[in-house]
Amino acid sequence: MADFQPATETAPLLRVEHLRVSYQSFESAAVPALRDIDLTIAPGEMVGLVGESGAGKTTLARSIMGLVPRPGRIDSGRIEFRGQVMAELPDEERRAILGRHLAMVIPNPRSELNPVLTVGQQISNVVRAHSKLGAAEARQTALRMLEAVRIPDPGRRLNAYPHELSGGMAQRVVIAVALACEPSFVISDDATSGLDVTVQAQVLELLQDMVRSRGASALFITRDIAITAHFCDRIAIIYAGEIVEIADTAAFFDRPAHPYSIMLLAAFSHSGDLRRRWTRTEIAVNGSAAGCAFAPRCVRRQPRCEAEHPALRTTHSGHAVRCHFPVEG
Amino acid sequence: MAPLLDVQNLVKHFPISGSRKTVQAINGISFTIEKGQTVSLVGESGSGKTTVGRCILGLIDPTGGGIYFNGRKMGRDHNVRHRDVRGRIQLVFQEPAESLSPRVRVADLLAEPLIYQGVTRPDRERRVLEIAARVGLPTGLLEKYPAELSAGLQQRIGIGRAVITRPEIVVLDEPTSALDPTARAEIVDLLIGLQRQMETAYLFISHDLSTVRFISDRVVVLYLGSIVEEGPAATVFATPRHPYSTGLLASVMLPHPSLKPEKRLTLVGEIPSPIDLPPGCPLAGRCPFAEDKCRAAFPPPVALGHGHLVHCINHEKVAAMGAAVDFFGRFQVLADRILGVAPTLEKDTVQ
Numbered sequence: 001m002a003d004f005q006p007a008t009e010t011a012p013l014l015r016v017e018h019l020r021v022s023y024q025s026f027e028s029a030a031v032p033a034l035r036d037i038d039l040t041i042a043p044g045e046m047v048g049l050v051g052e053s054g055a056g057k058t059t060l061a062r063s064i065m066g067l068v069p070r071p072g073r074i075d076s077g078r079i080e081f082r083g084q085v086m087a088e089l090p091d092e093e094r095r096a097i098l099g100r101h102l103a104m105v106i107p108n109p110r111s112e113l114n115p116v117l118t119v120g121q122q123i124s125n126v127v128r129a130h131s132k133l134g135a136a137e138a139r140q141t142a143l144r145m146l147e148a149v150r151i152p153d154p155g156r157r158l159n160a161y162p163h164e165l166s167g168g169m170a171q172r173v174v175i176a177v178a179l180a181c182e183p184s185f186v187i188s189d190d191a192t193s194g195l196d197v198t199v200q201a202q203v204l205e206l207l208q209d210m211v212r213s214r215g216a217s218a219l220f221i222t223r224d225i226a227i228t229a230h231f232c233d234r235i236a237i238i239y240a241g242e243i244v245e246i247a248d249t250a251a252f253f254d255r256p257a258h259p260y261s262i263m264l265l266a267a268f269s270h271s272g273d274l275r276r277r278w279t280r281t282e283i284a285v286n287g288s289a290a291g292c293a294f295a296p297r298c299v300r301r302q303p304r305c306e307a308e309h310p311a312l313r314t315t316h317s318g319h320a321v322r323c324h325f326p327v328e329g
Numbered sequence: 330m331a332p333l334l335d336v337q338n339l340v341k342h343f344p345i346s347g348s349r350k351t352v353q354a355i356n357g358i359s360f361t362i363e364k365g366q367t368v369s370l371v372g373e374s375g376s377g378k379t380t381v382g383r384c385i386l387g388l389i390d391p392t393g394g395g396i397y398f399n400g401r402k403m404g405r406d407h408n409v410r411h412r413d414v415r416g417r418i419q420l421v422f423q424e425p426a427e428s429l430s431p432r433v434r435v436a437d438l439l440a441e442p443l444i445y446q447g448v449t450r451p452d453r454e455r456r457v458l459e460i461a462a463r464v465g466l467p468t469g470l471l472e473k474y475p476a477e478l479s480a481g482l483q484q485r486i487g488i489g490r491a492v493i494t495r496p497e498i499v500v501l502d503e504p505t506s507a508l509d510p511t512a513r514a515e516i517v518d519l520l521i522g523l524q525r526q527m528e529t530a531y532l533f534i535s536h537d538l539s540t541v542r543f544i545s546d547r548v549v550v551l552y553l554g555s556i557v558e559e560g561p562a563a564t565v566f567a568t569p570r571h572p573y574s575t576g577l578l579a580s581v582m583l584p585h586p587s588l589k590p591e592k593r594l595t596l597v598g599e600i601p602s603p604i605d606l607p608p609g610c611p612l613a614g615r616c617p618f619a620e621d622k623c624r625a626a627f628p629p630p631v632a633l634g635h636g637h638l639v640h641c642i643n644h645e646k647v648a649a650m651g652a653a654v655d656f657f658g659r660f661q662v663l664a665d666r667i668l669g670v671a672p673t674l675e676k677d678t679v680q
Contacts, residue, residue, distance in 0.1 A: 052509040053480070152598070167374070168599050196373040196536055198596050201580040223509055226584040253585050254667065262668055265584050267514040269664040270543045270657070275514055277672050299672045325674055 019077035048228030051238035120158030168199035331400030340393035372551035387411025416494035425483035481512030553611035560637030
């Protein structure tokens, strides 16, 4: 981490503008998954994206990779990576970027690793697809990566199949695969949720060290807001396909401004009183389409929230908040 | 009076086919649960938590030791068979969606345990309505199928099914780990409320330490099938004395940047294989304090007062490291300050 230098260039590495993605359906109108997402990530920056299941976290990750699964569709907006608009690139050029410069660490390592290839083969395959290295050199790289992710006895593990690894080790292998080509941007999609706390802490530190030591950036997607407090520079909260709050980590946790952010944090409190104060028990059946998406669950709901959709605006404490009545302490 | 549940020197070894080796899942553990009390089993995957729960439920037979329910030994060859206590010891599963039949409506899912108790149909219908209200399932949902509900509501069905027979003890095997944090908090509140009303005892099996700290009266820390530390939840979390418990608690992350996991206390490596365990303390290979004595024999318990027991010869050294990090306590203070602002708007700020 000592050799980590904050980037001097101002151009963001990743820029997502007005991104809208929806899932088409035969039976009903298209279901919006992402509604007007704006997000920029600078070189060397780690951004945490936090939200509940169904908020659109994975859809955003897949949109950036250009891998929105059918029947999903990018309706509008643009995604720029290193100044290039991803969607405008020919497939071949995009494939050259994915895995080489832009990599993703996926959850459920055991189901996502190929069960009939050894760990060494899976890492070498990625390396060889993106470089001119020969088999022996690619194998050396695989060995180096296994050492880097601190897998004990890496020489022997090169020949191991995924089922022979524990969950923690398999997750490290997935990290090794993702980082083998030294990508400049890493997306981690809920990569540690199935692991024990002890292993989770080790895996996250490792990911952070590897990203930082190469001056790379990361988008760190999770539903556990606690993790982001320790591994991210900025926090973005996503609710129903919209970013509702985005702020620097210290500022965010010291003074969360959106009622939803506070509700997420209050879930960790042992004071039932504190939690109930921020959780609406009688949830309105349907929010109005015109209003704030969070209004039905919001304890601060006012008539204006149901009538008018709030824009993302900056409060005087420096947070960008999508709320008509943010909490300003 | 005998405790509600008394687990004595429980041993469970699984044979490995084609080998004379065994998986030593549980290696002689003892603990008790009193009426209306919550005891939590914590430890990493592979520590034997779920196996203990399955032995208590009679789903598998222990290799050695005994499980006593209201003072009477349970098991195939003993005076209480598990069939006799059916409905008095119940189970809640980790994955609500996977533990509920997708083709059965919510009302029938809730009523199912009562059928096996010979409860008549009118009584079943009455009790389904009563339990649905208790676990917070609106009656409008009773005609729906589980897939139509959120994970939090599905877990309410799982809990409703367990408590509808008015059990004396419920084994909760990771009931909250598949849920979002907000849904998790609601389920924990529900469990606490049900316990107050029904005086049910819980055996709470979880690696979610934040929830454990919150719900438990007593905590039992397992490592490779042995109890390394146990005691009142508040005491163990504030002043852990075993190197393993200390490492486990130091790895916990709470949502504030000032509560960084303590690197000098965290455990390195992963839990080793429970096949052919060497004698002595199972942590010896990962423990910074390990000495020859640790590898010779498993340390006997040291009583630290108030029912706090630790199996470690070096527990004083652990204490001297200032292991009392108590992130949970510190987070509660922070939460009160940061989240303690008034949630509702003052009239003059409303436009």
